[in-house]
Amino acid sequence: MGTTTADAVLVREVGLRDGLQMLAQFMPTPDKLAWIRAEHAAGVREIEVTSLVPARLAPQFADAEAVVREALALPGLCVVALVPNLRGAERAFELGVHKLDYVVSVSRTHNLRNVRREREASLEDLARIVRARDEAGLRGRVRVAAGLSTALGCSYEGRIAVDEVRRCAAALAEAGADEVAVADTVGYADPKLVAEVFTAVQAETGALPLLAHFHDTRGLGLANVKAALDVGVRAFDASLGGIGGCPHAPGATGNVSTEDLCFMLDALGLASGIDLPALLEVRQRLTQWLPGVALHGAVARAGLPTGWRPASSLHRVATS
Amino acid sequence: MGTTTADAVLVREVGLRDGLQMLAQFMPTPDKLAWIRAEHAAGVREIEVTSLVPARLAPQFADAEAVVREALALPGLCVVALVPNLRGAERAFELGVHKLDYVVSVSRTHNLRNVRREREASLEDLARIVRARDEAGLRGRVRVAAGLSTALGCSYEGRIAVDEVRRCAAALAEAGADEVAVADTVGYADPKLVAEVFTAVQAETGALPLLAHFHDTRGLGLANVKAALDVGVRAFDASLGGIGGCPHAPGATGNVSTEDLCFMLDALGLASGIDLPALLEVRQRLTQWLPGVALHGAVARAGLPTGWRPASSLHRVATS
Numbered sequence: 001m002g003t004t005t006a007d008a009v010l011v012r013e014v015g016l017r018d019g020l021q022m023l024a025q026f027m028p029t030p031d032k033l034a035w036i037r038a039e040h041a042a043g044v045r046e047i048e049v050t051s052l053v054p055a056r057l058a059p060q061f062a063d064a065e066a067v068v069r070e071a072l073a074l075p076g077l078c079v080v081a082l083v084p085n086l087r088g089a090e091r092a093f094e095l096g097v098h099k100l101d102y103v104v105s106v107s108r109t110h111n112l113r114n115v116r117r118e119r120e121a122s123l124e125d126l127a128r129i130v131r132a133r134d135e136a137g138l139r140g141r142v143r144v145a146a147g148l149s150t151a152l153g154c155s156y157e158g159r160i161a162v163d164e165v166r167r168c169a170a171a172l173a174e175a176g177a178d179e180v181a182v183a184d185t186v187g188y189a190d191p192k193l194v195a196e197v198f199t200a201v202q203a204e205t206g207a208l209p210l211l212a213h214f215h216d217t218r219g220l221g222l223a224n225v226k227a228a229l230d231v232g233v234r235a236f237d238a239s240l241g242g243i244g245g246c247p248h249a250p251g252a253t254g255n256v257s258t259e260d261l262c263f264m265l266d267a268l269g270l271a272s273g274i275d276l277p278a279l280l281e282v283r284q285r286l287t288q289w290l291p292g293v294a295l296h297g298a299v300a301r302a303g304l305p306t307g308w309r310p311a312s313s314l315h316r317v318a319t320s
Numbered sequence: 321m322g323t324t325t326a327d328a329v330l331v332r333e334v335g336l337r338d339g340l341q342m343l344a345q346f347m348p349t350p351d352k353l354a355w356i357r358a359e360h361a362a363g364v365r366e367i368e369v370t371s372l373v374p375a376r377l378a379p380q381f382a383d384a385e386a387v388v389r390e391a392l393a394l395p396g397l398c399v400v401a402l403v404p405n406l407r408g409a410e411r412a413f414e415l416g417v418h419k420l421d422y423v424v425s426v427s428r429t430h431n432l433r434n435v436r437r438e439r440e441a442s443l444e445d446l447a448r449i450v451r452a453r454d455e456a457g458l459r460g461r462v463r464v465a466a467g468l469s470t471a472l473g474c475s476y477e478g479r480i481a482v483d484e485v486r487r488c489a490a491a492l493a494e495a496g497a498d499e500v501a502v503a504d505t506v507g508y509a510d511p512k513l514v515a516e517v518f519t520a521v522q523a524e525t526g527a528l529p530l531l532a533h534f535h536d537t538r539g540l541g542l543a544n545v546k547a548a549l550d551v552g553v554r555a556f557d558a559s560l561g562g563i564g565g566c567p568h569a570p571g572a573t574g575n576v577s578t579e580d581l582c583f584m585l586d587a588l589g590l591a592s593g594i595d596l597p598a599l600l601e602v603r604q605r606l607t608q609w610l611p612g613v614a615l616h617g618a619v620a621r622a623g624l625p626t627g628w629r630p631a632s633s634l635h636r637v638a639t640s
Contacts, residue, residue, distance in 0.1 A: 158627045188625050190587030191546050218625075219580040219618030220587070223543040226511050252622035260539040267510030267540075298539030302572035305508050305538075307478045 008234070009265050011258060011272045012046040012211070013039055015239035016067075017082050019254050020060050021051060022245065023293065029063040031289040033070050036077075038285065039240070042278035044258075046078040047071065048101060048237075052088040068095045080145070084115060089129040089144075093136050101181070102126055103147040106168050107154035110185070114149075123171050130176035146177035147213065152197060153188025155246075162200050170204040179209040181237070184224065186246060187217020191227035198231050211235035214256050216242055216296070221256035222264050229268070236261060241283050242296030257297035259283055263304075266311040276304070328554065329585050331578060331592045332366040332531065333359050335559035336387075337402050339574050340380050341371060342565065343613065349383040351609040353390050356397075358605065359560070362598035364578075366398040367391065368421060368557075372408040388415045400465070404435060409449040409464075413456050421501070422446055423467040426488050427474035430505070434469075443491050450496035466497035467533065472517060473508025475566075482520050490524040499529040501557070504544065506566060507537020511547035518551050531555035534576050536562055536616070541576035542584050549588070556581060561603050562616030577617035579603055583624075586631040596624070 016035065020027055036047055049071045055062040064081065071079045080099040083089045092100040104122040105111035111119045130144050150157075151165045165182070172180050182201055184194075194212075202210060212228040212235070214221045225236055238261045244254015262274050276299075283300050336355065340347055356367055369391045375382035384401065391399045400419040403409045412420040424442040425431035431439045450464050470477075471485045485502070492500050502521055504514075514532075522530060532548040532555070534541045545556055558581045564574015582594050596619075603620050 153625060155626045158625070186625075187622065190584060192588045217618060217622045218583055219542055219577070220584055222539055223546045223584065226543045226546060246622075253618065257539070263538055264510060264540055264543065268512045298537060298573065302507065302537045302566075305473060305478070305506070306475045 007270050009229075009270045009272050010046060010211075010235040011044065011261055011265070011274060012048065012080070012235065012237050013044050013240060013258055014048040014213070014237045014255060015241070015243050015258070017048040017051050017061075018237070019239040019241075019243035021058065023060060023243075023290075025290075025292075026060060026062075027290065029066050032063070032067055035240075035282065035286065035289060036067070036071050037074065038282040039279070040074045040077050042282055043272075043274040044279075045076060045273060046080060046099075048080040048082060051082040051084075052091045052095075052100075053082075053084050064091075065095060068097055072096055083129070085125055086128050086132060089132060093133065093138055093142060097142065099143040099145055100129075101145050101147060102129060103149050103183070104168060104172070105149045105154075105185075106160050106165050107150040107157045109156040110150045110154050113156070119168070123168075123175055126172065126177065127175040143178040144176065145179040145181060145211070146172040146175070147181035147183050148172065148201075149183045149185040151182045152184040152193055153186060155186045159188075162197055165197055166200045166204055169201040173205045173208060177208065179211060180205045181211040181213050183213035183237075184215055185213075187215035187220075187252065189214060189224045190220055191223045194224045194227040195231050198228050198233055202232065209235060211237065213237040215244070215246075216253045216256050217246065221253075222260060225256060225261060225264065226268075229270070240279070241286050241300070243286075243290070243293060251294075253296040257299075259299050260297050263299045269311045276310070280304075327590050329549075329590045329592050330366060330531070330555040331364065331581055331585070331594060332368065332400070332555065332557050333364050333560060333578055334368040334533070334557045334575060335561070335563050335578070337368040337371050337381075338557070339559040339561075339563035341378065343380060343563075343610075345610075345613075346380060346382075347610065349386050352383070352387055355560075355602065355606065355609060356387070356391050357394065358602040359599070360394045360397050362602055363592075363594040364599075365396060365593060366400060366419075368400040368402060371402040371404075372411045372415075372420075373402075373404050384411075385415060388417055392416060403449070405445055406448050406452060409452060413453065413458055413462060417462065419463040419465055420449070421465050421467060422449060423469050423501075423503070424488060424492070425469045425474075425505075426480050426485050427470040427477045429476040430470045430474050433476070439488070443495055446492065446497065447495040463498040464496065465499045465501055465531070466492040466495070467501035467503050468492065468521075469503045469505040471502045472504040472513055473506060475506045479508075482517055485517055486520045486524055489521040493525045493528060497528065499531065500525045501531040501533050503533035503557075504535055505533075507535035507540075507572065509534060509544045510540055511543045514544045514547040515551050518548050518553055522552065529555060531557065533557040535564070535566075536573045536576050537566065541573075542580060545576060545581060545584065546588075549590070560599070561606050561620070563606075563610070563613060571614075573616040579619050580617050583619045589631045591631075596630070600624075
């Protein structure tokens, strides 16, 4: 075959937020910064570096200001922070992040339990955040990414109707989101559902960039990525070593592991711009930064194939 | 959407052969038989129960006769044995297996190291096996399945040219194989290559049943299954708990895990006929049968989703 077009895919590291948020141990700030710098050096160009929730609720992110400040010094890195509400967004504006992530659950029950309010209230807050961003003169400088969590299933509600996802996606666009993320928060997705849901969302969100956030809870993470790629999605969240998980599923992995995702994208001839051997070295260091934390991911366990080189050269070999 | 056609997929358990073949510890015959009986009771309808290599070369399979004999007593179970050569095939005929598996490596180097002969000699042996089967009056009663190993990559030769795979597939059909298996022996496949290779093979083997044998070495096992499904493949090897692996990749998994495969097929609305909760119970027993052996597989680790039911009912829920 031989791929000649360099079809680009954004891989966004969320391990520092989604991966750390349920960890009992505090990851020291210098280690977080070393992790961010090392991934940046390996070619990662977007990192969700922290969550701007109140420190009393999430001690893991008590160092948010310091982490954001140092991350902003890295050239070409898009620095993202999760914000739970307008107050968090205002902190994000003050800190100067490039992008903030704001999440609404498609599952009404999950939204109530997660942020103690109705989805409609969460959507109104999104509109307020966008307005506050614009009034602060930050339009064009700070992007508001809005995510739909539990969009592919919910531990409380089970399957989620695709029409509900579609309706929520339209509401995000209506509220002024600059990009839309669709998340399989609890790892219920399968490739068929992914194709169906992302196609439905794209019909509502049009030209807005669309990102997929998959957990590998039941082993389908990469199959789901492939299904999303097949319907045109070109941005994915991932966590190094697949860290993260769910308190209700002991031993479950977190997001798709960044290194396995990069391995597959490369094999498919899709350019992430990430140096995979360098990324695997960062993962090796992660075992020291997070002693006792189980890392997942098959490529690190098995090693790269004999004579592995990035896809462009491999595909040339395959055609000869 | 709502799937109404019951698209059927064959899941073949190969853990007792591919999973055990590199294990130093001998799995006691009663445990092997309990495993076979329990999977049969869970709905598995084809099991590769042993390898008919000389016992001095593979002590793990010294009990092949007893295992085959007991497996043959299970109603509706297709009993398969791997055979390395004509001598092994003759043993298979004597034992009365329903199907024998015979493998040729597409990689010349791998074939030389694995069975110490050229691929051409291996292909000639396949023709001899088919002839011996027919001369013994077993045509129609014993099927000869021929596999192409290293068809998606080789630890010695790296990438394998698709034209080589195509040529070998045509040779298997020419030699009289009743079915063809294509194996990613060392876990190098990716979904794009899978689509390419299986499409090429089908063009050569026409109406012969085609089976895919994937290892999950680098996390792409299920993504590769999905890619094969997308080009029409409807039979897959798998090993319970993903046991197996490769001596050159410490910690690597073996085949795609049977339970994760069944979970995905069900989610896709494809019927394997296997009772997933019952299969997960067999996997639980496997931890006792093989103490100290690392099991893989995400569904067993994370558990089934809340309120999980087999796909037909789920898809009804999704449409309501």
